[in-house]
Amino acid sequence: MNPAEKKRQLIDSLPTSYPAELRGFLKENFKPQIAVRGDPYPLSPSNLEQIRVSYPGSFLALNIDFQDSFFVREAYGVYPYSVNHRSSYLSQGWKSLCLHGLSAEKTQSYQTYGYNTQDEAPYQWTEMSQLAPQTTQFLKEKIPMKKWYRVRWMFLEPGGYILPHKDYEPSRDQHSPRMNAINIAITHPEGCLFVVENEGEIPFKPGKAFYFKGAQSHALINHSKELRIHMIIHGAPDEPAFIHLLETK
Numbered sequence: 001m002n003p004a005e006k007k008r009q010l011i012d013s014l015p016t017s018y019p020a021e022l023r024g025f026l027k028e029n030f031k032p033q034i035a036v037r038g039d040p041y042p043l044s045p046s047n048l049e050q051i052r053v054s055y056p057g058s059f060l061a062l063n064i065d066f067q068d069s070f071f072v073r074e075a076y077g078v079y080p081y082s083v084n085h086r087s088s089y090l091s092q093g094w095k096s097l098c099l100h101g102l103s104a105e106k107t108q109s110y111q112t113y114g115y116n117t118q119d120e121a122p123y124q125w126t127e128m129s130q131l132a133p134q135t136t137q138f139l140k141e142k143i144p145m146k147k148w149y150r151v152r153w154m155f156l157e158p159g160g161y162i163l164p165h166k167d168y169e170p171s172r173d174q175h176s177p178r179m180n181a182i183n184i185a186i187t188h189p190e191g192c193l194f195v196v197e198n199e200g201e202i203p204f205k206p207g208k209a210f211y212f213k214g215a216q217s218h219a220l221i222n223h224s225k226e227l228r229i230h231m232i233i234h235g236a237p238d239e240p241a242f243i244h245l246l247e248t249k
Contacts, residue, residue, distance in 0.1 A: 004032035007193065007201070010223060018161055018221070025164045025219045026193060031200030048239045051246065052178040058196050058218075059210040061247040062182065064142055067207030071186045074132035075153055075229045081128065082155050083107060093160025093222070097128060099136065099231075100151035104128050107152055118149050118234070139233070143182070144241035149234035156192070156228040161221045164197070167214030182233040184209040191224030204230075211246060 001009070011026045051060070078097055083105050085096035096107035101123055106113060110121040129136040139151065156162070167181070185204040194202045197217040202210055222228045237243075 008032070010191065011193070014221075014223065019163060022161050022163055022219055022221065025197075025217075026195055026221065029195050029197050029200060030193070048237065048243045049178075051243070052180070052213075055179065055213075058179075058199055058213040058216040059183075059202050060179065062209040062211060062245045063247055064209060064245055065207055066138075066184050066186065066209055068134075068138070070134040071138075071207075071231075072229070074135045075186050075231075076227075078128050078131050078153065079155060079227070079229075081105075082153065085154070089163075090165060091160065091162040093155075093157030094162055095155040095157070097153045097155075098126050098150060099128050099132060099139075099153065100125050100148050107150075110149075119147075121149070123149055143233065143235075144238035144245075145233075145235040146238045147236040149236075151233050151235075152231065153186075154230045154232055156220060156222040156230075158222060158225045158227065160228075162219060164217045164219040166217050178215075179211045179213040180234060181212045181214060182209055183212045184231040184233070186229040186231060187227065188230075189222065189224040189226040189228055192220070192222050192228050194218065194220050 008030060011023070011030055014023050014026070016023075079095075081104060082095035082097040085091070085094045085107050098104050098107055101107070102110075102113055102121060104126040110116075110118055113121070115121040125136065183202075183204075185206055185208050188204045188206050188208075192204070194204055195218060196202060199216065202212075204210070
């Protein structure tokens with residue numbers, strides 16, 4: 001049985017303790033192959049916004065490796081400080097913690113805390129950067145950002161799930177959805193799925209990162225006995241350097 005068949009079998013055999021909405025979404029949208037997305041865009045600094053808005057898909061791989069052991073070690077070290085993320089209706093076992101943000105525990109979007117724009121929010125490196133110094137240094141050196149917004153660990157506990165939902169900035173992205181987040185798999189145990197509506201599974205594996213357009217409905221599950229750890233980065237990319245990290249071919 002190949003990996004896609006194993007995942008299909010997993011989805012088909014999920015216990016009814018998982019919500020029917022989740023099980024139905026995974027069954028309907030899981031695909032054994034990623035859909036063909038058309039011709040790649042030319043690698044030109046002036047084309048980053050075109051890629052973010054018009055690329056025919058919700059995710060692009062990044063040419064950067066996050067497999068160093070310190071990512072896992074430091075993530076487990078800060079995990080006890082994590083807080084529940086979003087509502088209990090939407091998810092189970094979904095926790096988060098800010099490495100860079102308004103504070104370590106303020107993991108929601110800027111609107112939640114009364115700010116009108118990302119640039120108005122006084123983001124800063126939180127005290128967690130002292131507990132994760134190697135992760136912090138790596139990001140500063142390897143991710144070309146003109147400005148950092150939220151940088152968060154996202155934990156999905158064993159048996160956890162996130163129901164189908166969309167992530168976007170209502171003031172802008174609902175009319176022009178665009179790629180606006182880097183999603184890094186620090187751990188991604190067998191039994192974890194990240195499925196996007198009409199596109200299928202994002203092929204995460206430990207150390208792999210994708211630039212993601214969250215305006216497309218997506219759902220997640222951790223049907224394993226291990227903690228799933230990702231990191232999500234929002235910021236204003238330094239375009240000439242950042243565009244060359246995108247796997248557009």
